[in-house]
Amino acid sequence: MKHLVRRKNNMKLSQTGMGNVKLNNIDEMYPGQSILLQTGQLVQYGAGLFGYNTVPLLVRRNIEKIITDTLNKYGCVEVSLPTLQPDAIWKNSGRYDHYVDEGTMLITNTNKGTFCLAPTGEEAILEFAKEKLKSYKNLSVTYYQIGEKFRNEIRTRGYLLRGKSFPMLDAYSFDADEKSMEISYENARKAFLEIFEKIGLPVIPIVADNGTMGGKKSEEFMLISEQGEDKILYDEQTGMGLNTEILEREDYKQYLEEEYGITDISNFKEIRTMELGHIFQLGTRYSEMMNG
Structure with missing residues (x-):
């Protein structure tokens, strides 16, 4: 016999910071995010860098569940790629110099080599696919992940709208020919539209x-x-x-x-x-x- 245990969250409203809070000087351009800051739901560590309290974190997790449920329905495969990546894979793709010249890639030099905080995942997913996909019989396949990305935005604005660290969904299909690629593209298009509809964004x-x-x-x-x-x-x-x-x-x-x-x-x-x-x-x- 299986026993189910239901756990109740005993967190109080006052613990979330959403109790009686006096709001002052709300940003007229971004009122929602301004209120989240004043109620402690967002904590700013620096320009474009924020921590999430309970309420926005729950919203984020709900959105992520909608995304994963929808993509899984379309047969996509969830993976997790490293955010910290060696500079060699970016140099192989030819995009390293572009991001360095633009100043948007965060780079750290160590005695073990140079590493980047990835702003996107094309290079990493190709390294992953080279190890995973050994035959054309493995195609077509679409990998996706939801994780943190980093871009050294020169001009951060709008609180979470243009930050240096942010969660992002990125998905990549691998196909045997152009026709298969077009089918994968259309499936991604349908999935995206379905996700936005479920979230309520027209x-x-x-x-x-x-x-x-x-x-x-x-x-x-x-x-x-x-x-x-x-x-x-x-x-x-x-x-x-x-x-x-x-x-x-x-x-x-x-x-x-x-x-x-x-x-x-x-x-x-x-x-x-x-x-x-x-x-x-x-x-x-x-x-x-x-x-x-």
Whole structure:
């Protein structure tokens, strides 16, 4: 016979800091996060560095559960990659100098070598996959993780919105051919939209520029918000949007038509948004650079 023990949390409201607290000078631009700071739910250690108290931590864990449940439903495999990584794998991919020159990667030198606090996970997941995927029969597979990322943001702002340390979901598919890659991409797109819907965030998937990530195609998931830093072009009738950086491409008209079926952007209006997610079709760029 199995015995179930139900544990009750006897934590008092006063212990969370959410009791009678007098709020002063609430930040009008970011009122929610300002209140969390004044009630002790967020503790600031420095510019862009925060500790979580009970309430935001519970919210974060609930969101993480929604993410893992959804991705697992789509057959994705959860892994955990090291945040501290040797500089060699970043030099192999050719991105080390970019992040060093930009000043956004945190680097430490030791008598055992030079290490980086990773701002993203492409290099680490390729090293992982080289050890794990020994045959084409192992494909297609999508690995994902939820963990801390570090970026030495020169201009931190908006409390948790642009910090130096932050939790991030990153997922990577490995496919045998381009058709399989496109299927994995569409599954990721569906999963992201499902996750945002469950959380209650009405995001807009928009055509995006791949930037330093490279690759063939990408989309961003944007939330209309005056707190956002990104300006996009959006057609309210069709629900389609695009990043204004796309217009800097010489072939943007051909690119929009071939990849997204957009032939006319005269009805697109500029609005302010906040980026919540980004998916890419990277092709073989990283695997070739790292001999994967």
